[in-house]
Amino acid sequence: MPLPDLFRRTAFRTGLGLAALLSAAMLSVFGVTLWLGSAALSDVTDRSIAEQLELLAARPPELLPFMIESRLNRQPAVITLVGLYAPDGALIIGDIGRVPPDVPLDGRVHALGNPEAGGVPAARLRIAGRRLPDGRLLFVGRDVGDILALRSRLVRALLLGLLPAVVLSILGGAIFGLRAERRLARLRAAAERIMDGHIAERLPVSHRGDELDQACRHMNRVLDRAEELVSALKGVGEDIAHDLRTPLTAVRTGLERGLRARDTVARQAAMERAIAGIDRALAIVSALLRIGEIERGRQRAGFAAFDLAAVLRDAAEAYLPLAEDKGLRLSLDAAGPVQIFGDPALVAEAVMNLLDNAVKFTPAGGTVQVALAGAPDRPVVRIADTGPGIPPEERAAVFRRFWRGDRSRSTQGQGLGLNLVAAIAKLHGFGIRLADSRPGCTIELLCWPAGGTVSEPMPPPSAVLPLIL
Amino acid sequence: MTRLLLVEDDLRTAAEITAELEELGYAVAHATDGATGLGLATRETFDVLVVDRMLPGIDGLSLIRALRERRINTPALVLSALGAVDDRIKGLRAGGDDYLVKPFSLGELAARLEALLRRRPDAAATLLRAGPLEIDLLQRRATCGGRGLDLLARELQLLEYLMRHEGQVVTRAMLLEDVWKYRFPVNTNLVDVHLGRLRRKLEDAYPQPLIHTVRGTGFVLRASP
Incomplete structure (x- = not known):
């Protein structure tokens, strides 16, 4: 030099x-x-x-x-x-x-x-x-x-x-x-x-443990996180393409057959199926936009104190006939009122999504339990089912966009429900806990009570799963 | 003929909406920006407005506010892009107006316009009647052809809503929003299942079907023959 x-x-x-x-x-x-x-x-x-x-x-x-x-x-x-x-x-x-x-x-x-x-x-x-x-x-x-x-x-x-x-x-x-x-x-x-x-x-770290090493180690942790985010994002584009292609392909073949059909009834049926397919594709797009909207934290204006027990009761009541038709037992244990602070509509949306998954994936004869548990200073929404459960190695991944367990690929669903739940939980500072309930799976939403001074969502506790994206 | 003003800057969307609404019997006037729309709505009389939220010049919400300040209370339906649904948009429903999130189906648009146009029958009445159906709003009891109906609270609310919109198509989204107060996408099967149960209870009490499914759109209660 x-x-x-x-x-x-x-x-x-x-x-x-x-x-x-x-x-x-x-x-x-x-x-x-x-x-x-x-x-x-x-x-x-x-x-x-x-x-x-x-x-x-x-x-x-x-x-x-x-x-x-x-x-x-x-x-x-x-x-x-x-x-x-x-x-x-x-x-x-x-x-x-x-x-x-x-x-x-x-x-x-x-x-x-x-x-x-x-x-x-x-x-x-x-x-x-x-x-x-x-x-x-x-x-x-x-x-x-x-x-x-x-x-x-x-x-x-x-x-x-x-x-x-x-x-x-x-x-x-x-x-x-x-x-x-x-x-x-x-x-x-x-x-x-x-x-x-x-x-x-990664940045090289020596064994000296001096300030430079500490700074490097810190930078490496930042890089770990960035890598996580990048790899999560990388799949998203392909997943979107894949999930959109499925309904769009069906729409295309359906319309083609409808075009060849001679009688009006068959043609009409083909068009109706096509519209349903397009609606499925649009639902994916809408769900993605909505998750983006929630993740940007735009929705905090609607925050207020509200009764979590009432939200659970309404959700269980809404899903009861659906569960019964499927041959499931749906139980509710939510003594209230339990006041929490948040956006009631978003919390309801999260609960409905969790319930929807539970009902969707639990086979006939099974049970779905909705309960309001936890202590007064940490109310917990617990939704347990006797479905196939989620293997431990997949638990962190379920909150990623478009995750859908292999066995559920055939079930209709956007694969975005849990991601939406995660986004809502993050906005509120709620924790999410996934556990095995042998058989089946238990999802818990760890909420915060409406204590006069709480005006901002508290940071999520470290003991729970990291919330995606 | 029902006169409708459409303020929408996207010509393709405007053409689709106009064609559909004209087919349904509306006389549609179209403006492509907020100022023109405001001028038209001020000078002429319309029965209902369909206003896109994002418009060049004056945006949709400002347009409606300007009209209300001039004491023009024509009901309005605001079209909003998803991701732009905020409290001001949500507040429209409380003010007697409505909003629809793009993309929407034309059936949904038609159903909501009809709901906007029809004045609700006397909200203060204590007795609601539609054909053989009757609801005592004070006792929270329903009868069909004189026979008492054993309805759950939600089923009663559903029936009340359908009766208040008798002869009108109500969509699943409208039911979710107005009966369940769920203003977010919900598995729409829920509505079908609840409605199915209500329908069976009505069928047990009355020989003729009262609740009809409108394919691709929603349901309609037809009580008078």
């Missing part, structure tokens, strides 16, 4: 920035240490110079030359310089030479401005002087060359140490950056594959 491009990458820049920051931090630590250290060292030196000056000045005047002499003799290689001068500036004894010019006689330590004194370069000399009570001049100085040398050696050492540290941090930063870069590249590649339509593809 070309260099400018590399520098534009966030990960790489982060790495470099990290290295620079690390170097700056190390530099400042070293610099401050050095500065404080050498300042402390000069302080100590200056204080000892001043002390020695005071010490010598406090000696008896007549003893002073001898003490200085013995000091010079005792420590020939001493770093301390001493000079005692007559009031006129002539050297009495000492190793400084001429009177250092420009040094105020105030007893404080000064850097010597003069180029040479006692063979020591002036830049390395710190000196203090005073006039003694008898008029003589006394100077004490010190060659600080060793301190300076120590300092410069320290600086060199630090710089030498800094170099590998900087290189290491740049290297580390780059490796860190490149690794993040590579991880992002893998994510990008996966995202591109998903965008290309490989909906089953």
